[in-house]
Amino acid sequence: MIRIAKPWNEIILFGLGVAFTIFAAIALFIDLNLSATGTRATGTVIEFVARDTIDTQAGYAPVVRWTDKDGAERSFTASVSSSPNEFSLGESVDVLYDPHNPELAKIDSTRQRFLLPFLFGALGLAFSGLGAGSVLNYRKQRKRAAWLEKNGIWIDGEFQASYPDDSIDIRRHHPYRIVVTGKVGSSREPTKFESEAVWPDLSSTLAGEPVPVLVNPDDPTHYFVDLSNWLEDKDWV
Structure with missing residues (x-):
């Protein structure tokens, strides 16, 4: 899932x-x-x-x-x-x-x-608007994920890099993004995929290991890098 x-x-x-x-x-x-x-x-x-x-x-x-x-x-x-x-x-x-x-x-x-x-009214409207926007985006992501789970295909990705995501700052700590590449369908060139933000740096763990990627064959920009074999719930941001 x-x-x-x-x-x-x-x-x-x-x-x-x-x-x-x-x-x-x-x-x-x-x-x-x-x-x-x-x-x-x-x-x-x-x-x-x-x-x-x-x-x-x-x-x-x-x-x-x-x-x-x-x-x-x-x-x-x-x-x-x-x-x-x-x-x-x-x-x-x-x-x-x-x-x-x-x-x-x-x-x-x-x-x-x-x-x-x-x-208090101005702050309330601002906070509610920001929060509601994120919640609606989460629901949209869940809907897309459900479609991908039903219609996507699995490919083996090749680990390329792990880098800290400076755009996310939680108590002065930055989580990592895992970058893998893999070929989708008849494409000759490998496609680049990035994982969700995670806390561990998996560089040494994933080197040489196939990384599962669930991808929409008709739209490779719609994908999910599956790191569940190497992560626990606490490792996700």
Whole structure:
């Protein structure tokens, strides 16, 4: 059976994207609902709390003191920090809060209300798109592999080389590609075939050994180099 590595990293990326998108949608819904049903007041920036910003640099979130409609004095720390400070110490700001749950309050500004939903939504859509593309490509490869298993022919390939694939970098390690050549049908010239990415360097192992290749006789660009006789599951990338 043709082995095609499952895109686990991309599947995880897709899951993260979906989670980020759901989080953004929920945050936006809560904000819009608060805007429609909440009460507004005026608050004052009384201090700043150091926090990491979106780009992991040190930023400062304003702490706002305000008075609700019942005359109770309250305070909260804004969810969005920045560097330099978005507000000044002692600056008056508009506060939007839930009259039934005054602990749910935020500064009524575009950046404070929509930055986090926008960022998580953008990241969620990007991650989901990249992950979905890889998953769809995997399904396409599986479909082609099933056709090849049913209609392809086996030939003996001759080992030519093993080289590190610099386009794949996993923790600063590069897997190898195995290059073999073999004649397809009545072709006089040998055709070059490259394996899927694998971790071991099989140069010494494959030297002088016939390497099975499953190939479409009508389209030699559609093939699979079978290294299962020399590899375990952990050896595939």
